[in-house]
Amino acid sequence: MSETNNKIDSNVIYLEFANYSIPKFKEVKNKDYVYFGEDNTYADYLIELYLQCAIHNAIINGKVNYIYGSGLGVDEKTSTTPQKAVADNFINMMRPFIGQTIKDFEIFNSIAFEIIPNKTGSGISKIAYMPMSKIRTNKDETLYFYSNDWAQNKQSEEKTGYKEFKPFDPNDITKQSTLAVFKVKSPKNGVDKNVYGIPNYIGATAAIESDIEISNFHLNNLKSGFSAGTMINFNNGEPTEEAKETITKQIKKKATGTEKAGGLVITFNKSTENAPTITNFTPNDLDKQFIEISKRIDQQIFTAHSVVSPVLFGVSTEGALGQRNEMMTAYELFRSTYILVRQGILEDVINEFASFFGVSNKIIFKKTSPLKSLLPDSIIEKVYNDMSIDELREIMDLPKKKVVFSEESKPSLKWAKSGVKASNYEILFEREFDGMSDDECLSLFHKQTFKSELSANEKAIVDMIGKEPLTSSDVLAKLLKISVKEVNQMIDSLVERKYISSAGEPTKKGEAESEDAKTVGTEIKYRYGWRAGITPDKNSREFCADLLEKDELFTRAQIEGMDNEQGLEVWDSRGGWWNKGGANVPYCRHIFKQVVVKLK
Numbered sequence: 001m002s003e004t005n006n007k008i009d010s011n012v013i014y015l016e017f018a019n020y021s022i023p024k025f026k027e028v029k030n031k032d033y034v035y036f037g038e039d040n041t042y043a044d045y046l047i048e049l050y051l052q053c054a055i056h057n058a059i060i061n062g063k064v065n066y067i068y069g070s071g072l073g074v075d076e077k078t079s080t081t082p083q084k085a086v087a088d089n090f091i092n093m094m095r096p097f098i099g100q101t102i103k104d105f106e107i108f109n110s111i112a113f114e115i116i117p118n119k120t121g122s123g124i125s126k127i128a129y130m131p132m133s134k135i136r137t138n139k140d141e142t143l144y145f146y147s148n149d150w151a152q153n154k155q156s157e158e159k160t161g162y163k164e165f166k167p168f169d170p171n172d173i174t175k176q177s178t179l180a181v182f183k184v185k186s187p188k189n190g191v192d193k194n195v196y197g198i199p200n201y202i203g204a205t206a207a208i209e210s211d212i213e214i215s216n217f218h219l220n221n222l223k224s225g226f227s228a229g230t231m232i233n234f235n236n237g238e239p240t241e242e243a244k245e246t247i248t249k250q251i252k253k254k255a256t257g258t259e260k261a262g263g264l265v266i267t268f269n270k271s272t273e274n275a276p277t278i279t280n281f282t283p284n285d286l287d288k289q290f291i292e293i294s295k296r297i298d299q300q301i302f303t304a305h306s307v308v309s310p311v312l313f314g315v316s317t318e319g320a321l322g323q324r325n326e327m328m329t330a331y332e333l334f335r336s337t338y339i340l341v342r343q344g345i346l347e348d349v350i351n352e353f354a355s356f357f358g359v360s361n362k363i364i365f366k367k368t369s370p371l372k373s374l375l376p377d378s379i380i381e382k383v384y385n386d387m388s389i390d391e392l393r394e395i396m397d398l399p400k401k402k403v404v405f406s407e408e409s410k411p412s413l414k415w416a417k418s419g420v421k422a423s424n425y426e427i428l429f430e431r432e433f434d435g436m437s438d439d440e441c442l443s444l445f446h447k448q449t450f451k452s453e454l455s456a457n458e459k460a461i462v463d464m465i466g467k468e469p470l471t472s473s474d475v476l477a478k479l480l481k482i483s484v485k486e487v488n489q490m491i492d493s494l495v496e497r498k499y500i501s502s503a504g505e506p507t508k509k510g511e512a513e514s515e516d517a518k519t520v521g522t523e524i525k526y527r528y529g530w531r532a533g534i535t536p537d538k539n540s541r542e543f544c545a546d547l548l549e550k551d552e553l554f555t556r557a558q559i560e561g562m563d564n565e566q567g568l569e570v571w572d573s574r575g576g577w578w579n580k581g582g583a584n585v586p587y588c589r590h591i592f593k594q595v596v597v598k599l600k
Contacts, residue, residue, distance in 0.1 A: 025193050032164075033136040033145045036196050040150045043133035046107055049205060052212045055298060055315065056201070059305045062313040064102045066339050067346070070366035072098060077362075085420065085599050087361040088523055090354050097129035100467060104132040105346065110183040110197035112144075113353070115168045121175035124356050135181060139193045142167065144179040148503035161503060170356065182349050204304030207297045214294055308334050419552030422527060429596035432532060436594065438524040438556075445522075445596045454499070457482065458490050462499055466506040525553040526592040528574075534589045544575035544590050553597065 023042040026035040036042045050057055072091045074084050105111050112130040117123065136145045148161040155162040168180040183197035201208075239247070302310055309330030343365045354363050429445040436444070454462070457480050464471050464479070473491070477484045494500040499510035528547040530536050540548065543564045559571050566576030568586060575588035 023198075025196055027139060027193065032138055032143065034139055034193050034195050036136060036150075040136070043108065044151070046199065046205075047133060049208045049212070050107055052215075053208045053301075054215075055211065055301050055313075056204075056208045056305075058313045058315070059301070059307060060103065060106050063106050063305075063338075063342075064099065066335070067102050067106075067342050067365065068099055069343075069368040071095065072350070072363055073366040075362040075364045084361060085424075086357070087354070087359045087363060089599055090357045090359050091363065092523070093126060094350065096467070100129055100131075102346065105342065107199060108132045108197055109186075109199045110181065111346075111349070112179055112181045113168075114165075115173075115178045115180055117173050117175055117177065119175070121173060123173060124353075127353055130179060132181075135179070137181070137195050139195065141195055144181060146179075148501075148505075161501070180353075182345075184345070200306070201301070201304040204301045207300035207304070211294070211297050211301070214297070306334075306338050308337070419550070419554040419558060420525075422551045422553050424600060425525070425553060425597040426600055427595055427597055428522065430527075431594050433526065433592045433594045438594075441524055441594050442522070442596060454494075455490075457486075458494060458499075461487065461490055462494060462506050462510045465500065465504065466511060522596055522598050525555060525595055525597050526559060527551070527553050527595055528590060529593050531589055531591045540590070541575045541588070544588060548590070553595065554592075559592065 023037040023045075024035070026038065028035055037045065050060055072094060074087045074091075101111050101113075110132045112132050112135050114128040114130045115124055116126045116128060118125040130146070134146055134148060134150070136147070136150065137143065138145075144165045144167060145155075146161065146163045146165065147155050149159075152160050157163065165177065165179040168178040184200075185194055185196075186198040186202070199205075298310075298315075307313065312330055312334055347362075347364055350363055351359075429441075429448070431441070431444075460480060461476055464476060473484050473487045476487045480487065491500060491504075494510070495502060498507055501507050528544070530548075538545075541564075556571070560569070562570040564570050564573065564576050566573065568576055571592070573587045574590045574592070576586075578585050578588045
């Protein structure tokens with residue numbers, strides 16, 4: 001995090017550490033891009049803070065989950081059945097990387113997309129995620145630059161994957177990919193070009209770094225006999241300057257730095273008679289002081305993140321009673337003052353691009369609530385006993401109770417079961433519904449359709465690295481329940497076979513193996529048909545005959561809203577009662593078939 005500076009004065013060497021500073025956006029001679037930070041690695045510094053500070057990490061992850069909600073969906077107020085299919089296809093394209101995009105937004109206050117044109121350059125073919133940490137721009141923001149390693153002074157496509165992109169212009173789409181970058185800028189003083197976003201928590205970066213260092217202090221007091229303010233005396237003579245430097249580096253590597261409890265003073269003496277007096281620089285109660293400092297640091301981090309209550313992010317507070325009520329109140333306040341604001345910014349960006357794909361419906365983040373598990377048991381019982389209480393259903397994100405129409409106001413049968421024409425879709429896979437979930441059906445479809453040379457663990461590694469590029473080998477090993485050595489061997493093999501790049505990201509070949517990539521444009525629907533083993537005839541009820549003749553596709557929600565006029569749920573009974581071999585059963589001779597489809 002901070003670089004260590006060595007001061008050498010005669011035979012005494014003192015190791016000290018650099019101070020925290022605000023990032024500079026600096027133009028550098030002979031560089032086309034503006035530096036993001038003094039050494040152009042401030043984005044890496046922000047990632048390091050995210051990875052190393054437990055509270056900061058929990059808040060970022062919590063914000064991402066709150067903003068994501070239940071994922072992207074179509075605003076039902078603007079939804080029409082034909083247009084919804086177009087919107088769903090766009091959502092399926094965005095789904096694999098929308099979570100990582102939100103995380104970039106929360107870490108960097110900026111997001112980036114690669115806009116890939118079609119072959120003729122007449123329109124957009126697809127949108128792809130671009131890691132914001134790897135993007136730089138020039139002082140006029142008329143060019144963007146991509147690199148896998150901005151710490152390198154010399155950039156090239158061969159060594160660092162260096163590329164140049166023009167900014168996306170909807171009025172000037174060519175055959176070349178462009179970049180769309182969205183930044184929330186903050187005021188800056190001085191002459192620096194204000195071309196990069198600054199995170200909302202900028203005021204707490206020093207506190208976050210301090211929290212990391214305090215954690216390191218406690219960890220290394222347990223692991224090491226060295227602590228801050230230790231003096232080491234070598235009383236066997238004075239070595240050469242080169243030997244001193246070598247000894248210092250070895251000790252520094254083992255016992256100092258941000259991973260250790262502090263600095264060391266090293267002296268070289270001809271004998272013990274020449275050794276300096278040892279003074280303990282560290283107060284004996286430093287650990288107690290750190291406890292008080294930690295409390296202030298935590299508060300600074302929460303304040304910078306606009307956190308109204310730590311319990312929203314799994315942090316319990318001393319003396320807090322009745323945290324259920326506290327969380328319910330805090331969540332509604334945090335949702336109105338932060339979540340909705342951030343969702344609104346992202347929704348505007350997403351809908352702008354959705355329009356280029358012919359989407360007229362408004363795409364939104366579907367609401368979710370963390371409160372279901374926190375509601376009083378009495379309320380939960382009341383909901384399940386009386387499902388007509390729409391206010392409580394809304395709190396728990398349940399749909400409103402199904403409306404029961406009188407005979408005079410009941411909608412026509414045609415309206416009640418309106419679907420989409422099967423002829424507008426390509427049927428990729430079909431099976432009789434037997435209780436298998438939609439996700440399980442898609443997985444079965446993939447296994448039978450897509451063959452791969454990759455093992456299940458290899459595919460999981462490619463998929464997880466694609467969704468979360470910062471995932472370490474240790475985390476992958478825990479998730480896959482294999483050793484770190486096995487994970488590293490698989491990663492090396494995936495790099496060699498060009499499924500993962502040398503920079504540790506899935507290649508296009510690797511992306512094609514992703515479960516998310518295979519589901520782009522596909523969806524689950526249901527069609528009405530005859531049960532296996534039943535000979536079709538002309539004796540079906542009007543309800544069944546109408547569905548068979550139309551040959552339409554339905555969602556499960558549409559099916560559950562149908563009325564077969566038999567007093568039975570359509571999903572379970574279809575057309576109604578059937579005399580099967582002399583016994584009346586509460587379902588008919590037909591079945592809903594689960595189909596994987598893609599819009600033609």
